[in-house]
Amino acid sequence: MNQQKIALLTDSCADIPQALLHRYDIHVVPLKLIFSDGEYADGVDITPTEVYRRLPTEIPKTTLPDGASVERAFARIREAGYTKVLAINFSSGLSGTHNLVRLIGEQTPGLEVAAFDTLSGSLGTGMTVLQAARWIEEGWTWEELLRALPPLMQDTTVFFCVDTLEYLQKGGRIGRITAVAGTLLQIKPIISFTEEGELVNTAKMRGRKAAMQKMVQLAAACVPRGIRFNLAVAHGDSPAELKEIRSLAQQSLPDYQNCMEGEIDCTLGAYVGPHLLGIGVQMMENALKAAGKEK
Template structure:
């Protein structure tokens, strides 16, 4: 049910599987992954697994979607009869996608575009997009949904455990000495997003098993007894560990309503390297 002809737009950093996006009629902007002079659309021309394999030889660069791609997707929505667009996007602290979509949406004829900076990525963005899709399907009004989305963003928290410090060091996010020492000691950092949407280290543990336990516990610690919630897990080319994280989080937060599972996108994986594990939670208010 979509009487107001509302479209939902996100980007590939939301980590929403293609079949789930199709089920909820979600439009997705692919970010760009570049290896030298080769350019690929995240999740379209290249998969996360392919990115991880190539990272052993060359560190990729990432960039926001082209203006032509953004305008083309707006035109497609208009042609399909949509009149309003909820654009729910990757953190402006890590990408210019939100600003580009907001700017181009303001002047696009025939569409009313409301752009939202999730100040998060992967599971954090995906959880918000899927709840917004539910609101649309329930027939909630445009103004009501636009008021609810910022509250969803504020109530969503995600954590990720990084398997190696190598790629954070190569990307300039940590020093070389720190990376070498951390690798020798099997240090696994847990990262999250700051209020401004930038990556921040929130904990450090030793060993893979402990890092998966800790990342799910951090997400579970955000649960508030008696409140409805959604949970989410994702992995970066590590399906067995992803399944472990999913099982642990479901055990730690048994009162969840929905469990969103995704695969970490090429863009985030380009900064963190393979085998990333994510866990998150989204608290829902009574009127949601």
């Protein structure tokens, strides 16, 4: 138990490794996937590998966590002796999870809940939750955390590429013309997030090797020399290529404070299909200044 009695709550799209969830006692509410044979809780009743295996024959619908699971999460947090909660969730531009958690948090007696919309995806959300966990472990106050998190999220940038735009197109998240052109020419789009938390194309490269190199270049360009930053890489059904992009990232950005490695969850796997690769960077200077912690 940390002295401030501050808990962390996020959703299954944060893609934080299990060992870190346990270390920091991070609470997770799962999103839902609906296949023809029933409903599954992301990461609880079904794994990403199982989702990828089923995608060629059926693309599931995805839904928010049910209200009861969010209520139970807050109840467990309260029963564990926490009095405050930082709820840090997946982009509201792609999911209503943030608003659901915020509304239930406001109605939960005995807890002070501050809900944050990362306006980012897997890596952006996961990096933010883990940095908040480190600060809590260091003894930061509730007020310091509330001041630091908005600039931390604003200074977090994520890039990812997918093997095909087929699944994003079928989900209505990317235009049909872009999807067809990318498939025919083996063009690999590099995608990021707008300020509103929606997906946007930032570059197009021919082939995955070139896309990996471009993503690393884009990420490195976000990090000013001498600044403190976190690094993250992730994959969906491509563990060998994860090692490759991690090596490229660490060569280009060797001075990172922390490096998170994630595997894309079931929900995002259903959105984008197999073979996603991603990289994220998170600058900490403005957050530290906001909290009065700059050195």
